[in-house]
Amino acid sequence: MNEKYFQDRIDAEKKIEPKDWMPDDYRKHLIRQISQHAHSEIIGMQPEGNWITRAPSLRAKMILLAKVQDEAGHGLYLYSACETLGISREKLVRQLHEGKAKYSSIFNYPTLSWADMGAVGWLVDGAAIVNQVSLQRTSYGPYSRGMVKICKEESFHQRQGYEIMAEMAKGTAEQKAMAQDALNRFWWPSIMMFGPQDSDSPRTGNAMKWKIKRQTNDALRQDFIDKTVGQAEVIGLTIPDPDLKWNEVRQSYDFGEMNWDEFWSVVNGNGPCNKQRLAHHKKAHDQGKWVRDAAKAYAKKQELVAN
Amino acid sequence: MSSLFTYTLRIADSSLILGQRMSEWCSNGPTLEEDIAMSNISLDMFGQANGFYQYAAQLDGTKSADELAFRRNEREFFNHQLVEQENRDFGTTMVRNFLHDVFNFLFYTELSKSKDETLSALASKSLKEVKYHLRHSSNWLVRLGDGTGESNTKVQDALKELWMYTGELFEMDNLDTELLNNGIAVDNSALKSEWDSIVNKTLVKAKLTRPEDAYMATGGKKGLHTEYLGFILSEMQFLQRAYPDAKW
Numbered sequence: 001m002n003e004k005y006f007q008d009r010i011d012a013e014k015k016i017e018p019k020d021w022m023p024d025d026y027r028k029h030l031i032r033q034i035s036q037h038a039h040s041e042i043i044g045m046q047p048e049g050n051w052i053t054r055a056p057s058l059r060a061k062m063i064l065l066a067k068v069q070d071e072a073g074h075g076l077y078l079y080s081a082c083e084t085l086g087i088s089r090e091k092l093v094r095q096l097h098e099g100k101a102k103y104s105s106i107f108n109y110p111t112l113s114w115a116d117m118g119a120v121g122w123l124v125d126g127a128a129i130v131n132q133v134s135l136q137r138t139s140y141g142p143y144s145r146g147m148v149k150i151c152k153e154e155s156f157h158q159r160q161g162y163e164i165m166a167e168m169a170k171g172t173a174e175q176k177a178m179a180q181d182a183l184n185r186f187w188w189p190s191i192m193m194f195g196p197q198d199s200d201s202p203r204t205g206n207a208m209k210w211k212i213k214r215q216t217n218d219a220l221r222q223d224f225i226d227k228t229v230g231q232a233e234v235i236g237l238t239i240p241d242p243d244l245k246w247n248e249v250r251q252s253y254d255f256g257e258m259n260w261d262e263f264w265s266v267v268n269g270n271g272p273c274n275k276q277r278l279a280h281h282k283k284a285h286d287q288g289k290w291v292r293d294a295a296k297a298y299a300k301k302q303e304l305v306a307n
Numbered sequence: 308m309s310s311l312f313t314y315t316l317r318i319a320d321s322s323l324i325l326g327q328r329m330s331e332w333c334s335n336g337p338t339l340e341e342d343i344a345m346s347n348i349s350l351d352m353f354g355q356a357n358g359f360y361q362y363a364a365q366l367d368g369t370k371s372a373d374e375l376a377f378r379r380n381e382r383e384f385f386n387h388q389l390v391e392q393e394n395r396d397f398g399t400t401m402v403r404n405f406l407h408d409v410f411n412f413l414f415y416t417e418l419s420k421s422k423d424e425t426l427s428a429l430a431s432k433s434l435k436e437v438k439y440h441l442r443h444s445s446n447w448l449v450r451l452g453d454g455t456g457e458s459n460t461k462v463q464d465a466l467k468e469l470w471m472y473t474g475e476l477f478e479m480d481n482l483d484t485e486l487l488n489n490g491i492a493v494d495n496s497a498l499k500s501e502w503d504s505i506v507n508k509t510l511v512k513a514k515l516t517r518p519e520d521a522y523m524a525t526g527g528k529k530g531l532h533t534e535y536l537g538f539i540l541s542e543m544q545f546l547q548r549a550y551p552d553a554k555w
């Protein structure tokens with residue numbers, strides 16, 4: 001009965017709200033997906049945070065810091081959305097530290113030059129937008145509304161990143177080389193952000209039926225590639241895929257084989273920065289414990305005084 | 308170098324270096340909310356620095372704001388030594404910021420009355436932000452001072468260590484005096500009693516003991532710094548120095 005009412009609402013494009021009945025698996029799927037999304041925003045602060053103190057101008061410094069601060073805000077927002085499903089932020093962070101919750105593998109790649117700030121904004125935020133625009137129509141109300149809010153900021157990030165790339169691509173020979181190198185390193189990991197190919201994606205079935213996910217991994221990936229190729233051409237950079245070719249019949253780009261061995265190896269913890277990212281997060285969390293404890297103790301004392 | 312140029316640069320340098328220190332907290336905060344708050348403060352400081360550098364660049368007429376920030380050496384930086392001190396832990400950072408925020412609050416309140424219209428406008432704009440910074444650091448000082456035994460010890464120790472950098476805030480040199488006489492500069496020494504009173508009140512609330520005035524460091528105005536500044540600059544200026552012909 002419940003189950004039918006639930007599916008009917010979804011089929012009618014109505015949002016599911018926190019107090020509505022929902023199947024356990026729907027709840028579990030959402031917690032996994034939203035928390036993974038939240039953790040990605042937070043861990044994603046590190047590769048870009050890496051360059052804040054070295055940003056090359058006052059303007060660049062402010063833009064980058066504001067961007068990373070936005071990501072922290074997105075994380076906060078998504079943790080709250082996840083909490084509406086009956087799980088605490090503390091528990092979610094614990095799951096991250098215990099390796100039970102994942103975050104996007106893209107953040108396990110290092111940022112090695114200033115051009116990477118361009119590549120990350122342009123490609124990583126660009127890929128995130130394609131995914132998040134689609135998720136604005138997700139069936140869970142708090143998640144959907146979160147995506148609407150977040151998408152606006154992400155499109156700024158994408159433009160700012162592209163601006164850095166464009167600036168460097170027309171700069172000195174060294175700058176142009178840095179820009180091309182950043183594109184070379186971030187291209188494949190970016191298009192793998194959409195996850196495994198549909199033929200290897202076990203969870204897509206229910207997620208589509210429940211309208212948590214609105215488009216398949218491959219459809220989103222294609223959309224991103226079609227949008228991005230022209231942008232690279234405009235600034236004179238080359239996408240590192242010899243098989244990339246416009247397909248008249250499909251009105252889309254054909255592209256080369258992705259390295260799924262590398263993808264799975266990074267997902268399973270063996271990327272260049274997996275250990276570093278998690279250790280960084282744990283360290284900040286552990287070092288902040290005395291501060292959180294003090295704030296709690298102080299609040300308690302104030303309560304006693306008030307009563 | 309005109310006196311007004313140097314005076315403006317001194318203000319900009321303290322804002323920039325404190326902003327730089329605060330930006331080191333990004334992704335390292337004790338909570339996500341604090342991470343965001345510290346980025347906010349850092350952004351405010353960079354914004355203030357940018358405003359004062361723009362004005363200095365205009366007065367100078369040969370260098371841009373970015374050149375002033377990214378192409379000067381340690382001996383050419385005039386910030387207070389207090390702001391270049393390490394973040395170390397959240398408590399130390401809040402103590403350092405608190406001591407400086409109280410000063411900044413009083414300083415900008417006075418500077419907003421300056422006869423120099425640009426300085427006055429920049430000061431008024433900064434003052435709004437500094438009021439928030441002061442509220443933020445005082446609230447944390449009280450929370451940490453009156454939190455747990457551990458947090459009290461930590462901030463009390465930090466207070467003792469950083470105290471020696473507070474004397475410099477109130478110094479007046481010939482340049483200050485010259486501009487004070489023209490109605491442009493702030494009389495730093497006259498801010499001391501109000502600074503004492505705000506600091507003392509907050510320390511009482513925070514259950515912290517005011518350290519004795521002993522040795523006081525000096526030198527910022529002359530471009531003399533602690534060892535930390537060289538590292539801050541080498542990190543901050545790296546790209547501008549390594550690729551001098553590049554535009555960013």
Ligand SMILES: [Fe+2]
Pocket residue numbers: 041044071125128
């Ligand atoms: Fe993001």
Ligand SMILES: [Fe+2]
Pocket residue numbers: 041070071074150154
């Ligand atoms: Fe984000």
Ligand SMILES: [Fe+2]
Pocket residue numbers: 071125153154157
């Ligand atoms: Fe973003």
